[in-house]
Amino acid sequence: MAEVGVLCRKELKDLSRSRAIAMLLVFLSAVILLSVLVAAADYRVKLAEYTAYADALKAAGGSPTPPPNLFPLQMLRAGIEYLEIVGGLFAVILGYGLVAKEKGSNTLQLLFTRPLGRHAFAGGKILATVIVWLVVVVALFAVIALAVLLAGRAQLGGQDFLRLAIAAAHTWVYFIMWSLLALTLASLTRQPASGLVLALVLWLVIVLVIPQIGDTMDPDNQIPGGFFASLQIDRTNEKALLTHFASYETGRDFVEQTSATKQYERAVFAYLGVKSQYNQMPLGAVWDATSHNSLWLLGTSVFTVAAAFLSTTRETLLRKLP
Amino acid sequence: MTDMAIQITGLVKQYGEKTALEQLTLSVPRGEIFGLLGHNGAGKTTAVNILTTLLPPSSGTASVAGRDIQTQPAEVRRVIGYLPENVQFYDNLTLHENLMFFAQLSGVQHPAARIRVVLDIVDFPGHERERMGTFSKGMRQRAGIAQAILHEPEVLFLDEPTSGLDPQGVATLRNIIIRLNRELGVTVFMNTHLLGEVTRTCTSIGILSAGELIYQDSIAATMNSFPGQDSLEEIYLSIAAGTPS
Numbered sequence: 001m002a003e004v005g006v007l008c009r010k011e012l013k014d015l016s017r018s019r020a021i022a023m024l025l026v027f028l029s030a031v032i033l034l035s036v037l038v039a040a041a042d043y044r045v046k047l048a049e050y051t052a053y054a055d056a057l058k059a060a061g062g063s064p065t066p067p068p069n070l071f072p073l074q075m076l077r078a079g080i081e082y083l084e085i086v087g088g089l090f091a092v093i094l095g096y097g098l099v100a101k102e103k104g105s106n107t108l109q110l111l112f113t114r115p116l117g118r119h120a121f122a123g124g125k126i127l128a129t130v131i132v133w134l135v136v137v138v139a140l141f142a143v144i145a146l147a148v149l150l151a152g153r154a155q156l157g158g159q160d161f162l163r164l165a166i167a168a169a170h171t172w173v174y175f176i177m178w179s180l181l182a183l184t185l186a187s188l189t190r191q192p193a194s195g196l197v198l199a200l201v202l203w204l205v206i207v208l209v210i211p212q213i214g215d216t217m218d219p220d221n222q223i224p225g226g227f228f229a230s231l232q233i234d235r236t237n238e239k240a241l242l243t244h245f246a247s248y249e250t251g252r253d254f255v256e257q258t259s260a261t262k263q264y265e266r267a268v269f270a271y272l273g274v275k276s277q278y279n280q281m282p283l284g285a286v287w288d289a290t291s292h293n294s295l296w297l298l299g300t301s302v303f304t305v306a307a308a309f310l311s312t313t314r315e316t317l318l319r320k321l322p
Numbered sequence: 323m324t325d326m327a328i329q330i331t332g333l334v335k336q337y338g339e340k341t342a343l344e345q346l347t348l349s350v351p352r353g354e355i356f357g358l359l360g361h362n363g364a365g366k367t368t369a370v371n372i373l374t375t376l377l378p379p380s381s382g383t384a385s386v387a388g389r390d391i392q393t394q395p396a397e398v399r400r401v402i403g404y405l406p407e408n409v410q411f412y413d414n415l416t417l418h419e420n421l422m423f424f425a426q427l428s429g430v431q432h433p434a435a436r437i438r439v440v441l442d443i444v445d446f447p448g449h450e451r452e453r454m455g456t457f458s459k460g461m462r463q464r465a466g467i468a469q470a471i472l473h474e475p476e477v478l479f480l481d482e483p484t485s486g487l488d489p490q491g492v493a494t495l496r497n498i499i500i501r502l503n504r505e506l507g508v509t510v511f512m513n514t515h516l517l518g519e520v521t522r523t524c525t526s527i528g529i530l531s532a533g534e535l536i537y538q539d540s541i542a543a544t545m546n547s548f549p550g551q552d553s554l555e556e557i558y559l560s561i562a563a564g565t566p567s
Contacts, residue, residue, distance in 0.1 A: 002426075003427060006423065006426045007427075010412065010415070010419075010423045013415060013419065014357055014412050014414045014415060016417075017414035017453075018414055101412075104410070105409065105410030105411065105412075105413075106406045106409045106410060107409065107411065107412065109374075109404065109409070110404065110406065110407040110409060110424065110469065111374055112375075112376060112405040113374045113375065113376065113399055113402060114399055114424070114427045114428050115396050115399045115400050115428070115429070116427065117388070231410070240531065271357060302327070318377070319377055
């Protein structure tokens with residue numbers, strides 16, 4: 001167990017000094033921050049429009065209608081999409097580097113001529129991955145919360161911070177999944193670059209291709225602005241109409257659910273209220289509606305932890321040396 | 323305690339159809355600096371990888387410092403030091419951090435004190451706080467020797483230790499290896515192509531060809547046994563010419 005701690009500390013020190021990793025994380029933070037700032041500007045415009053309308057109406061002696069539903073956490077939609085796409089890609093690169101560097105620099109031979117336990121190497125790498133993403137995700141969400149508070153001039157309550165924390169936890173699990181998948185593939189291939197290519201193909205399929213197929217199959221996406229909206233069909237009637245296409249919708253949903261990215265997105269969008277049907281819904285109700293998404297994401301991550309644990313043994317790594 | 327640092331009997335290593343080692347039988351007494359010579363692909367690195375427990379043999383037996391590599395691999399790892407060819411270390415860490423890492427993994431009791439001792443042995447003071455990414459090849463090799471002797475091994479395996487070094491670096495490393503052997507009693511087993519260095523450094527040699535040991539003797543006996551040959555290079559070529567490469 002002490003060896004796991006030694007290996008983990010070395011990895012964290014190494015990662016914390018890696019210029020490449022620092023640049024990737026700064027880039028990720030910058031694009032997320034930018035997306036929040038753009039959304040915050042849009043939020044402020046909507047607020048100003050409403051205030052101006054309310055002031056004008058009051059001045060004319062009328063009473064304004066209730067304010068539009070402006071939910072500050074909805075500003076995070078683009079930011080979350082960046083996390084699932086760009087963040088997932090960075091997680092793949094980080095996980096690949098954890099094994100590729102050891103293989104490329106012949107340090108594996110140094111490590112495995114020491115009296116290490118069978119799973120010490122795997123334990124150190126996995127623990128380091130878990131810790132590094134915990135630190136990064138906490139930092140990213142702190143930046144996000146500050147941006148929403150300061151740039152969006154939003155009032156966030158305890159519930160909102162709890163929703164942000166739940167979104168952060170999902171993001172943490174999601175990043176761990178991608179890093180450990182790449183680590184596993186880099187361990188199982190003689191040339192780690194082949195493992196990286198495989199991981200990138202999986203990233204492409206899971207992050208981009210499957211969600212795109214699901215979106216394309218969605219009848220509401222067939223016309224810009226929404227198929228049902230263009231026919232002036234409201235939500236209730238839309239649902240009633242879709243019951244006639246239940247098999248098709250189940251199939252489409254199944255395709256989407258094979259993507260861990262979609263599971264992550266559905267759960268996080270629900271907790272943040274990005275999807276209107278979950279907005280202002282109590283957390284318990286959101287959990288009831290999306291627990292399967294969270295559990296599938298968690299299950300996939302647990303699977304990658306197990307795969308990383310079993311694939312980074314001394315025997316496998318030495319057999320697959322370049 | 324056995325007198326043999328390394329004892330190999332009928333060792334075979336096959337990669338699919340290809341035989342890398344063919345019935346290798348070899349003994350290296352304690353206190354030797356043994357040089358394993360051979361063409362590229364002769365099986366030298368395979369032999370070292372098996373003795374350092376990095377590779378399992380296909381058949382045969384071998385022991386290092388009296389520990390069987392197959393039945394006591396963890397024990398073997400406690401008594402060996404190893405420096406592979408072209409090792410890079412962790413470039414973002416300092417020399418001290420790299421050595422501390424390997425010392426802790428090896429279970430060294432007082433790692434900080436031991437690091438000072440080994441850096442003194444390899445004559446490498448004043449670089450502890452420098453990141454290893456800035457080190458030259460010669461500095462890396464000295465650091466490599468330092469990490470290999472942190473846990474006071476009985477047998478030190480070196481794979482092409484002077485490969486790619488300038489003459490000054492070669493001479494420095496040679497002096498360190500001889501000092502480790504003479505002053506600390508470490509048995510050294512090294513693969514090398516530099517036959518001039520073998521003459522100056524090693525006390526005995528073995529020559530591998532196509533996975534088979536075709537010659538083994540002390541350096542002194544070898545030089546006396548081939549009176550018409552002036553250098554180890556000529557002797558090596560004449561021995562190797564007698565067998566298929």
